[in-house]
Structure formats: C-alpha cells, structure tokens
Amino acid sequence: MKKDDCFYLGKIVKKYSFKGELLAKLDTDEPDLYDNLDAIFIDLRGNLVPFFIESSQLHKSNLLRLKFEDVNSEADADALIKTELYLPLDLLPKLEGEKFYFHEVIGFKIKDKNFGDVGIIKAINDSTAQALFEIDRNGIEILIPMNDEFITKVDRENKVIEVNTPEGLIELYIE
Template sequence: MKKEECFYLGKIVSKFSFKGEVLIKLDTDEPESYLKMESVFVDYNNNLVPFFIDKSALHKSDLLRVKFEDVDSEEDADDLMKTDIYLPLTLLPKLEGDQFYYHEVIGFTIQDVTFGKVGIVKAVNDSTAQALFEVDRDGIEILIPMNDEFIGKIDRESKVIYVETPEGLIDLYL
C-alpha cells in the first residue's frame, strides 16, 4: 500500500498501559466511526506497515485507545510512538452533492462564472487559515479560497468545479 492510496487518520501520541496499549489522536470529526477497525497502516521507517487491532475504545474526546496484535509490552509500544496512522482511501465514505475530499478534486478544472476556464487544480493548501485551491493556468499558480460562497457546483462526472470568485481575484495573478 502506498501513501497516495491512503488517507491520514491520526498519530500515536502516547502509551496507555504496560500491556502495549497506545493512544491515537484521531484527525476526524467523527471518532466513533473508527471504533470497529480491524487494522490500520502505521508509517514505520517510511513504510506503511499493517497492524491488526485486538481491541479499541474511545478515550476522552478524540483519542482512540488501541491494543495491537503482537504489541504486548511498553517496549513494543515505545517503538510506535509518534508514528502516523493511515487507512486506504476506499474506506472513506462517499460524499454527495457539493461535498468533496481534498484529494478527490486534484485534476479537476476550475470554471469561473465570469472569467471562464481558470485552470487545473494541482493541490489543496489547507495549512492556511482558509483552505485554498492551488490552480495551474499554463504554468501560473492561481490561489482560490475554498469558500462555500465561491463554490457553486461540483460536477464529478465532468471533473469540473464551478466557482464565482470576487471580481479581480483571478486577474491579480495574470
């Protein structure tokens, strides 16, 4: 399994017991959705390694307490500290209508109501206060805020995102 085929679920943040249990800080709004997992991929030495889950339970709000198979001591758990946890993209629930996962719109065309075809979505930058579409227009990068008021419609079939950006926003880059 490659990282491109997976989504980031969280990070192992601490040990929980002397029997090898760990706490995973989940990067999700719905931690209860991940209670019945049979396995996860652990980013161990830059390889995604499958780990099978003996048992898991929610701990406080967004922490998942996990007992992995064959992780039976504090020493075993030490080895996994601060590693990232991934799941295959196929396990993400399908979104309907104008909801989308960032990874799924890479390669979509951005079509602005007044400007016309803007370019192709190369990435989504979510490290800023406002997530941004990074759009390539013939080698020029255009950043468009992922604001609900700007996004009109997502056409998954045609791979087009229809937007209505404020006047002059796209022209700033050209």
C-alpha cells in the same frame, strides 16, 4: 500497500497503559466511523506496515484507544509514538453534494461564475489558516481560498468545481 492508495487517518500521540495500549488523535470529523477497525497501516520509516487491532474504542472526543496484537509492553508502545496511521482509500465514506476530499479533486477543472475557465487543480495547500486550491492556468499559479461561500457546485462526473470568487481575485494572478 503504497501511501498513494491510502488516506491519512491520524497519529499515535501517547501511551494509554503499561500493557501496550496507545491513544491516536484522529484527523476526522466523524471518529466513530473508525471505532471497529480490524487492522491499520502504520508508517514506519517510510514503509506502511499493517498492524492488527485486538481492541479499539473512542476515548474522549477525537482520540482512539488502540490495542494492537503483539504490542504488549511499554517499550513496544514507545516505538510507535508519533507514527502516522493510514487506511486504504476504499474505506473512506463517500461524500455527497459540495463536500469532497482534498485528494479526490486534484485534476478537476475550476470554473468561475464571472471569469470562466480558470485552470486545473494541481494541489491543495492546507498549511495556511484557510485551505487553498492551487490551480495551474497555462503555467501561472492561481490560489483560490477553499471557502464554502465561494464553492457553488462540485460536478464529480465531469470533474469540475464551479466557484463564485470576489471580483478581481483571479485577475490579480494574471496581470
């Protein structure tokens, strides 16, 4: 299994017990969707390795308490702390309407209500306080905040996101 075929679910943050149980912080708005998993992929030195889950349950709001098969001691558990968890893309719930996963809109066209065709989404920058569409317009990079008020329509069939940005925002990059 390759990372390109998976989505990031979260990270193991600490041990829960001396019997090898671990707590994982999930990167999701709906942690209860991942409460009854059979297996999960763990990134070990750049390789995704499947781990089978003996038991799991939600712990507090966004932590998942995990007990893996063959992880039975504190030493086994220590080796997994700070590792990242992944699941195959086909386990992602389908989103409706204007909601989307970042990876699914790469390659979509951006159309602005006032400006017209802006360009193609080449990446999503979520390292800033406000996530940004990184758009390629014939070699010019244009950044548009991924603000719910700006996004007016997500057309999955035609791979187009329609936006209504403040006047002059796009022109800042072109002139």
